[in-house]
Amino acid sequence: MAASASLSRQQDVGIHRATRSRAARREARWFHIMILPWLIGFAGTMAYPVIASAYFSLTNYDVLTAPKWVGLANYTYLFRHDPLFWHSLGVTLTYTVVAVPLNLALSLALAMLLNLRVPGMRLLRTVYYLPTVVPQVAASMLWMFLFAPTYGIIDWALAAAFHITGPNWLSDPRWALPAFILMSLWGVGGAMVIFLAGLQSVPPELYEAAQLDGATRGQQFLHVTLPAISPVVLFNLIIGMIGAMQIFTSAFVMTQGGPDYATYFLNLSIYNNAFVYFKMGLASAQAWVLLVLVMAMTLAVFKLSSRWVFYGR
Numbered sequence: 001m002a003a004s005a006s007l008s009r010q011q012d013v014g015i016h017r018a019t020r021s022r023a024a025r026r027e028a029r030w031f032h033i034m035i036l037p038w039l040i041g042f043a044g045t046m047a048y049p050v051i052a053s054a055y056f057s058l059t060n061y062d063v064l065t066a067p068k069w070v071g072l073a074n075y076t077y078l079f080r081h082d083p084l085f086w087h088s089l090g091v092t093l094t095y096t097v098v099a100v101p102l103n104l105a106l107s108l109a110l111a112m113l114l115n116l117r118v119p120g121m122r123l124l125r126t127v128y129y130l131p132t133v134v135p136q137v138a139a140s141m142l143w144m145f146l147f148a149p150t151y152g153i154i155d156w157a158l159a160a161a162f163h164i165t166g167p168n169w170l171s172d173p174r175w176a177l178p179a180f181i182l183m184s185l186w187g188v189g190g191a192m193v194i195f196l197a198g199l200q201s202v203p204p205e206l207y208e209a210a211q212l213d214g215a216t217r218g219q220q221f222l223h224v225t226l227p228a229i230s231p232v233v234l235f236n237l238i239i240g241m242i243g244a245m246q247i248f249t250s251a252f253v254m255t256q257g258g259p260d261y262a263t264y265f266l267n268l269s270i271y272n273n274a275f276v277y278f279k280m281g282l283a284s285a286q287a288w289v290l291l292v293l294v295m296a297m298t299l300a301v302f303k304l305s306s307r308w309v310f311y312g313r
Helices: 002-056 073-081 083-114 121-133 136-147 153-162 173-187 189-200 204-212 217-228 230-245 249-254 266-276 280-305
Strands: none
Touching: 002 280, 073 280, 083 121, 083 173, 083 189, 083 230, 083 266, 121 173, 121 189, 136 153, 136 173, 136 249, 173 249, 189 230, 204 217, 217 230, 230 280, 249 266, 266 280
């Protein structure tokens, strides 16, 4: 009897496993069917262009004729013989180094102000976030009006408030890049919302403990708030850095890289080489240099983040 019962249990287990196996295979089959449209889209719109650009970067390709293999000649030309490449890279890095910290500081300051419990705060949060959803072309046209030397609101405000004549923002090589850095502050609402979420997740008992120890507001910010939201700072830093390194639309609409190449960002150089001069191979090489540079900067930030980013246990 015992042997018969044992055999029956084994049969039941076998049937159960077979049923589960069939259900798992059916689930896996439907999973692949459901993600097939995404896989096709990814292969056609992302994977293939990336692979193609890697190949084109090693060729002499003018779009109109078949690409000719040249190996690393495009990269050699960029690094040794193309002064505009190094200039555009310097302009892009300068913009990134200055604009990203300013955006982080302003977005964090706004988030702290909007974290206060006062009437109308929801409306203010919406107002500060709205610029981030304005199309970049429309925002660029608006800022061209603001920066206009004769009727621009910024120069009018400088004259009315401080009795000084504003510079020719977009016509003076000394002021064109600072104008773009100032314009970048227009979009701090996105990082502000993320900072606001981080601030609201800080445990109140940490502030209560700091107050019991006699910590001032400034000390609470340095020793409680910043460490608690340091992962959020890291996230906004990386996202802001990647976005700044890829600036294109505003420069294309407002200055076309001028005056005197003062706003000739790397993405604008890539666009010109690809679609103006039809040097697709050279443009692809520039794009891969930009990709490697952004990856290296991101990895460096991640490596250094272990010194100042604190994760809750």
